[in-house]
Amino acid sequence: MSPxxxxxxxxxxxxxxxxxxxxxLDVIDHLNALHERGxxxxxxxxxxxxxxxxxxxxxxxxxxxxxxxxALADEHAPWEGPREPMRGAGAALEIVRTTEADLVVAAMxxxxxxxxxxxAAEAGTDIALANKETLVVAGxxxxxxxxxxxxxxLPLDSEHAGVWQALAGQLPAGAAPPVATPSAVRRVVxxxxxxxxxxxxxxxxxxxxxxxxxxxxxxxxxxxxTIDSATMMNKxxxxxxxxxxxxLDNDRLGxxxxxxxxxxxxxxxxDGAIIAHLSATDMRHPxxxxxxxxxxxxxxxxxxxxxxxxxxxxxxxxxxxxxxxxPLARRVIDExxxxxxxxxxxxxxxxxxxxxxxxxxxxEITRLVARAMDDLRAAPLTGLDAALRADAEARDATARAIExxxxx
Numbered sequence: 001m002s003p004x005x006x007x008x009x010x011x012x013x014x015x016x017x018x019x020x021x022x023x024x025l026d027v028i029d030h031l032n033a034l035h036e037r038g039x040x041x042x043x044x045x046x047x048x049x050x051x052x053x054x055x056x057x058x059x060x061x062x063x064x065x066x067x068x069x070x071a072l073a074d075e076h077a078p079w080e081g082p083r084e085p086m087r088g089a090g091a092a093l094e095i096v097r098t099t100e101a102d103l104v105v106a107a108m109x110x111x112x113x114x115x116x117x118x119x120a121a122e123a124g125t126d127i128a129l130a131n132k133e134t135l136v137v138a139g140x141x142x143x144x145x146x147x148x149x150x151x152x153x154l155p156l157d158s159e160h161a162g163v164w165q166a167l168a169g170q171l172p173a174g175a176a177p178p179v180a181t182p183s184a185v186r187r188v189v190x191x192x193x194x195x196x197x198x199x200x201x202x203x204x205x206x207x208x209x210x211x212x213x214x215x216x217x218x219x220x221x222x223x224x225x226t227i228d229s230a231t232m233m234n235k236x237x238x239x240x241x242x243x244x245x246x247x248l249d250n251d252r253l254g255x256x257x258x259x260x261x262x263x264x265x266x267x268x269x270x271d272g273a274i275i276a277h278l279s280a281t282d283m284r285h286p287x288x289x290x291x292x293x294x295x296x297x298x299x300x301x302x303x304x305x306x307x308x309x310x311x312x313x314x315x316x317x318x319x320x321x322x323x324x325x326x327p328l329a330r331r332v333i334d335e336x337x338x339x340x341x342x343x344x345x346x347x348x349x350x351x352x353x354x355x356x357x358x359x360x361x362x363x364e365i366t367r368l369v370a371r372a373m374d375d376l377r378a379a380p381l382t383g384l385d386a387a388l389r390a391d392a393e394a395r396d397a398t399a400r401a402i403e404x405x406x407x408x
Contacts, residue, residue, distance in 0.1 A: 010101045051073070092115075139240065162263075190255050208230075256317065264278070325369070344372070344373055347369040
């Protein structure tokens with residue numbers, strides 16, 4: 001829940017040195033400037049910052065936010081900051097458990113952010129969620145905890161922020177995820193740019209290089225997300241996330257290729273109308289929506305869409321044979337209370353890492369994920385331990401498959 005209007009909203013940022021984390025700090029500066037002008041009801045105070053291994057950037061952030069507690073997962077990363085951070089893989093979790101906060105920004109990459117995000121949900125703290133892997137691996141655990149404690153899951157993905165705004169007229173006033181989308185909404189459609197290889201034939205990209213895959217045509221994102229965009233795994237993960245955030249099954253979820261990336265989501269209503277959400281290709285827009293909720297303040301100067309440039313909007317269906325990652329993700333939606341999501345996510349993280357290290361060809365990424373999902377038995381998602389066991393097993397199995405292929 002939000003604090004009274006005259007008190008700062010206390011924010012913990014997990015993954016503060018990454019793309020989403022740094023842009024979140026930019027948005028906080030913008031909102032604080034609005035507050036000083038009387039254009040926003042309350043200021044923000046950064047009370048904790050957690051990073052993986054980028055000690056240099058964390059040190060800069062620590063100087064800009066002298067009251068913030070610090071966490072650094074890499075115990076051996078060089079440090080020249082103004083005060084010592086907590087160290088180790090569990091530092092982010094400890095920060096969440098021991099810091100009084102009104103909002104946790106979950107922007108850590110991959111499954112590493114799961115324990116800290118679950119702890120925030122269990123404590124009833126609102127979560128601005130950029131880490132889609134958290135819901136892929138353990139969505140049922142997170143949403144159940146949030147429903148029990150009243151924690152809100154405020155989406156930072158442009159697509160899910162778009163869905164949230166497109167559904168505003170169909171949801172109760174002030175409603176935030178996790179929510180059940182009413183039957184008046186026939187279907188929700190997420191758009192996809194198509195990634196770096198949207199105009200190339202599948203046989204041309206089988207052996208594409210990391211440099212080619214990282215050349216995203218629209219968005220400026222981290223390496224892992226950009227590779228997921230090229231395979232379209234990112235869109236598959238977003239479908240799973242939408243399932244958990246908005247209570248939608250496969251029959252009410254769709255994907256369209258939309259190369260302009262101007263429309264981020266569409267809501268098709270039972271009466272035949274379609275509501276489209278458009279915004280600039282700038283992550284500061286969904287970040288602003290989440291941090292400022294339920295207010296609608298002036299956007300960041302660099303995140304405003306120029307309507308005069310919208311000369312063409314085109315859409316085309318997604319080909320599941322060209323992008324097999326999406327059907328793999330839909331299998332997870334059909335088995336939401338199992339560890340299949342943990343298996344998919346872990347295998348994908350290992351495969352993407354191997355591709356970036358130039359140890360496997362691009363086309364092998366989704367084949368490795370499919371193999372892990374077929375070979376490993378999904379178990380009931382009884383708790384965090386079950387999710388983490390499935391994660392570890394899938395990582396080991398995928399790593400062994402890569403190693404075996406390298407010696408054949």
